[in-house]
Amino acid sequence: MLGRREVPENLWIKCPETGEMVFHKDLEDNKWVIPASGFHMKMPAKARLTDLFDKGEYEALPQPKVAQDPLKFRDSKKYTDRLKDSRLKTEQEDTILAGVGKVRGVKLVAVVHEFNFMGGSLGIAAGEAIVKAFERAISEKCPLVMFPASGGARMQEGILSLMQLPRTTVAVDMLKEAGQPYIVVLTNPTTGGVTASYAMLGDIHLAEPGAEICFAGKRVIEQTIREKLPEGFQTSEYLLEHGMVDMVVKRHDIPDTLATLLKILTKVPANDVSAKSKNGAALPVAANA
Template sequence: MSWLTNYVKPKLQKVLNPRETPDNLWHKCKSCGQMIFQKEFIANQYVCAHCDHHDRVPPTNRFDALFDNQVYDLIDLPSVKVDPLKFKDTKRYSERLKAARAKTGDEDAIKVAVGKIGGVETVVAIQNFFFMGGSMGMAVGDGIIAGARHALKIEAPFVMFTASGGARMQEGILSLMQMPRTTVAVQMLRDAGIPYVVVLTDPTSGGVSASYAMLGDVQIAEPGAMIAFSGPRVIEQTIREKLPDGFQRAEYLHEHGMVDMVVHRHEMKDQLGTVLGLLMGGRHTRRAAE
């Protein structure tokens, strides 16, 4: 009986019931609804080949697309106290953190690395929207400060990729305190003459847009990125008026002088390399020669 159940039955089931298509084989575009082969979607830097919609990108994929020859070193970030307020809603905050870490493989919603972009040694910080919506808590604040300090130490420009729904409510006032803390870190860079470039990706909102996200020496945005403090629905309900088409999108902000340029993801590396080279004024080439 064991031979029949353990060997014959599975073989028959395999023939009669062929394996279903894996769930992660295809990606459905959020903009046009077209189905895209997942491997092609990732190879295209998470940009839809049909409508050019820029989807959200995990930090590792972003680093690989930015740094020369995909060579970079991650910077160790300081650890922070887990669940300092013992917060609980429908779940404990500690449980939400544990689930987010298991899902993404990251400790929190930010990663910082150093490498060369267009030959310019650069410190890059990237917020991970897949980790609790990229929300800004103590770990994100400390990560940005650590990145800024490393940029000061090696005299390299600091590039910040934002992707966040705002401050992390589970950390209360401690998350809001990251707004002035990161603002001070940006000012430290400015006082030292170190360039600070911000790349706004979809979405950038809340306390993030009200602090370090809008303080760059150069403000770059990805096409179609939603950049705002409050969402359009909240504003419409408040002012009881219909907002213009494309309001709070990257192109609208560019037309109204809120961002300096809107750059396609495929051109981001080259554009950043050009901007950083101009801002550094040849300092990186002199240091390399020395």
């Protein structure tokens, strides 16, 4: 008898909302959105950057060199081993990827969390990468767009992880002092210390449909207050209804929405990104919005 051929586990993806099985290539081609239900799956950081920038072209910012395991942390597994596993899984050095490029002709720096790298947690490497990205946006005189997807601070780095909250907050303030817009696109999930810092400090906050956005999770709150929370609590739509985010935007519409907003904030005519003055000189893109 011939043995059954082994099928890779990730060949078919199950929709968490409807249970529909979707072929992985179809899901990737649809920007990791389930075609029938419209459910927004977690999107890999590299795919996010490629999809965002015009023609998928951008300059990747280098990963900063930092101490790998300053606390020599170990629980059921060495922290260094967890890092190795995540790097093998994601082909990234840490959770943050950043790039400089154009979105519908508008130059910007984009910073993206990779949730599959230890839950997108914020540690020394991620904090340093975020600060460097803000510094690059300031030097380039261009906006910065953040795509958080995180469980919060990285527990294996203790207080050194928590230090990244004020560091990144200062970086946000520096960009704003430079007169450049900062837009946050909240994705699923955005929680913990990331929500308590740079993820909620944008000039404008967009959110993908159905994203969980909170500090403490629903289950933790319910166990603490011993009450049932409202339906849809801590979702993008709930936060929009209560004034915590400005827009809920489908993933396919994010590049166009960002470009429109940034043209307004940087005072670039919507129909002409490279606006010209009467003598043909380029008008300044950077302006105090």
